[in-house]
Amino acid sequence: MFEVLKGEDFSDLLKGNVAFVLCIGNTKTAEIKGITAAGENPELIKFTPPADAELLYYGKCKTIPFPPVTPDGKPTPAVITYTALRLLGTPLFVVDSGLIVKPKIPYVTINAPVGENIAERSAMDIERVVESFEYGRILGREISKAFDVLMIGESIPAGTTTAGAVLKAMGVDAKVSSSMPKNPVDLKRKVIEKAVSRLKSGEPLEILAEVGDPVLLGVTSIAVGSKKPVVLAGGTQMAAAAHLISSLGDGEIHIATTKYIAEDRTADIRSISPVSVVAADPLLEKSSIDGLRAYGEGFVKEGVGAGGATLLAYVKGVEPTRFLKEIEKSYLEIISG
Amino acid sequence: MFEVLKGEDFSDLLKGNVAFVLCIGNTKTAEIKGITAAGENPELIKFTPPADAELLYYGKCKTIPFPPVTPDGKPTPAVITYTALRLLGTPLFVVDSGLIVKPKIPYVTINAPVGENIAERSAMDIERVVESFEYGRILGREISKAFDVLMIGESIPAGTTTAGAVLKAMGVDAKVSSSMPKNPVDLKRKVIEKAVSRLKSGEPLEILAEVGDPVLLGVTSIAVGSKKPVVLAGGTQMAAAAHLISSLGDGEIHIATTKYIAEDRTADIRSISPVSVVAADPLLEKSSIDGLRAYGEGFVKEGVGAGGATLLAYVKGVEPTRFLKEIEKSYLEIISG
Numbered sequence: 001m002f003e004v005l006k007g008e009d010f011s012d013l014l015k016g017n018v019a020f021v022l023c024i025g026n027t028k029t030a031e032i033k034g035i036t037a038a039g040e041n042p043e044l045i046k047f048t049p050p051a052d053a054e055l056l057y058y059g060k061c062k063t064i065p066f067p068p069v070t071p072d073g074k075p076t077p078a079v080i081t082y083t084a085l086r087l088l089g090t091p092l093f094v095v096d097s098g099l100i101v102k103p104k105i106p107y108v109t110i111n112a113p114v115g116e117n118i119a120e121r122s123a124m125d126i127e128r129v130v131e132s133f134e135y136g137r138i139l140g141r142e143i144s145k146a147f148d149v150l151m152i153g154e155s156i157p158a159g160t161t162t163a164g165a166v167l168k169a170m171g172v173d174a175k176v177s178s179s180m181p182k183n184p185v186d187l188k189r190k191v192i193e194k195a196v197s198r199l200k201s202g203e204p205l206e207i208l209a210e211v212g213d214p215v216l217l218g219v220t221s222i223a224v225g226s227k228k229p230v231v232l233a234g235g236t237q238m239a240a241a242a243h244l245i246s247s248l249g250d251g252e253i254h255i256a257t258t259k260y261i262a263e264d265r266t267a268d269i270r271s272i273s274p275v276s277v278v279a280a281d282p283l284l285e286k287s288s289i290d291g292l293r294a295y296g297e298g299f300v301k302e303g304v305g306a307g308g309a310t311l312l313a314y315v316k317g318v319e320p321t322r323f324l325k326e327i328e329k330s331y332l333e334i335i336s337g
Numbered sequence: 338m339f340e341v342l343k344g345e346d347f348s349d350l351l352k353g354n355v356a357f358v359l360c361i362g363n364t365k366t367a368e369i370k371g372i373t374a375a376g377e378n379p380e381l382i383k384f385t386p387p388a389d390a391e392l393l394y395y396g397k398c399k400t401i402p403f404p405p406v407t408p409d410g411k412p413t414p415a416v417i418t419y420t421a422l423r424l425l426g427t428p429l430f431v432v433d434s435g436l437i438v439k440p441k442i443p444y445v446t447i448n449a450p451v452g453e454n455i456a457e458r459s460a461m462d463i464e465r466v467v468e469s470f471e472y473g474r475i476l477g478r479e480i481s482k483a484f485d486v487l488m489i490g491e492s493i494p495a496g497t498t499t500a501g502a503v504l505k506a507m508g509v510d511a512k513v514s515s516s517m518p519k520n521p522v523d524l525k526r527k528v529i530e531k532a533v534s535r536l537k538s539g540e541p542l543e544i545l546a547e548v549g550d551p552v553l554l555g556v557t558s559i560a561v562g563s564k565k566p567v568v569l570a571g572g573t574q575m576a577a578a579a580h581l582i583s584s585l586g587d588g589e590i591h592i593a594t595t596k597y598i599a600e601d602r603t604a605d606i607r608s609i610s611p612v613s614v615v616a617a618d619p620l621l622e623k624s625s626i627d628g629l630r631a632y633g634e635g636f637v638k639e640g641v642g643a644g645g646a647t648l649l650a651y652v653k654g655v656e657p658t659r660f661l662k663e664i665e666k667s668y669l670e671i672i673s674g
Contacts, residue, residue: 017483019483057475089482090482091479091480091482091483092479093479102448104448104468104472105472105475106445106446106447106472106473106475106476106479107445107446108443108444108445108446109443109444109445109446110443111439111441131441135441135442135443136443138394138442138443139443142428142429142430142443143428145426145427145428146354146356146428146483146484147483
């Protein structure tokens, strides 16, 4: 069902009133060939975050005529999150954290820029980071007034690479996860080293601006603004966010992720997270659907808050085997359009 | 304190968990000379809605270096709303309902267009209205999951004229309020008649698209999407919204306004509202500050949800005389920047 990988079991928190906040954006770091599997070709990568967000509201995508699913049928983890939100009726707020293409839904903007390719130049202008951080902080404060806990997920292709750079900049020399079973660690390492070599400051917002991405900016600012505990739903990206948040604020922060991240031998969430980590198991290796079973073989692993959404469903009383059946039902609905 | 002008006393609803949603936008109808006092000159009118929203979050404006206050010191009613939200800690969500200038805050977008001048052409493209309506409906549904009641306010210069056109199109031949003590009723009537003469349909979204404005679109769609009771905070504009909402949905809708609207002899909220109306009295005629006392003489009257915010403060236990003192404190803070 779920396993405490590090620290305390915070899952009881999720028995309260939960808001699900999804930060979506882009970094041009995703244009580096071979760095991400999120989207089947470079032209489509920029549509993945808005399509993920649309899927959560509509059970289908609107900016592209098909869901973010690879040609061989490996679906976006948004299918898992959609299933949990659908079953539980959890309120969803989507935040434009630096999108190239805007989603066809209502969404909040914090005026975050699209992230530049960190192998080549600064990710974001520092003045813009400071401005967006303030808006994100206000947003986190306002949403948190009405809830017991905020769960924050993300969708940003190549986000593990920028997260690796942020971790390295903060002194955590970690390998990071990948949406591909063969993690392109050497390529990522080169990009990360090039980015971090430009850094002149250890100040969290300077690190975000130089080597981060706008989704890390959104997640961090909203979490810092929250007056209630925050569960970061994701893998190594959320470990990077947790380091930034801990150095900027003093709120209660946890990470919820998937079993597939816990099992990732190329990147250890236990060693890089500064906060408690719980991993939920959506049982996808037991699925009768090939595309879902691929998760058990190391494809995709996490994203769009899938691990946190699974944990939320379990804590709210959805049985794991029923949850798998509901994920399969969602998948078939989504695939058939 | 407050008075039931029509229907039932719904004020007890506000003892629950309230979200304040502010829809801000523009209609080029405001460019007609003499139609609005919201903003001291035509170039500044477009800054009034974002400045009002900034004032609610920061207690000062950011897109312009001064608050929306006329040269002779009559302040925006946002001063009243700011005071209530500040005292109560009510969560605020601002919605871009067709802005020319975006505010320097986090805000939700529903992709509403700026409204055209209804004296000259259709206010909005119908396809765009249908799209934004869907986003607003989703937004209302999501926010309402976490609250007992939504209070919705507005800021749109010349919004009473477009509201008058919507009312007339729906068969309510009403005079509408004005931010000026001498309501330019003849000018408004001419604009309204010209707009309504173009109408070919009695369908609510067609009416909105032809003779309405994007803020009425935002307010109506969010209210229709809400799963909880909605209190529309405003004057004649909210009466127009209430007619649209009632013809599109079956939720519980009320109007909260100010005493200054109740006393307006040129426009009768009692006769034009299809729902219960409560008017709250912020006691501004007792203020030691000239600009606030002007409200008692018929200037400004309402806007930015000031009447609803006053009612909310009273229901939550703020004494009227203390509320006036706090409004004066806010005013002095805001004026001094």
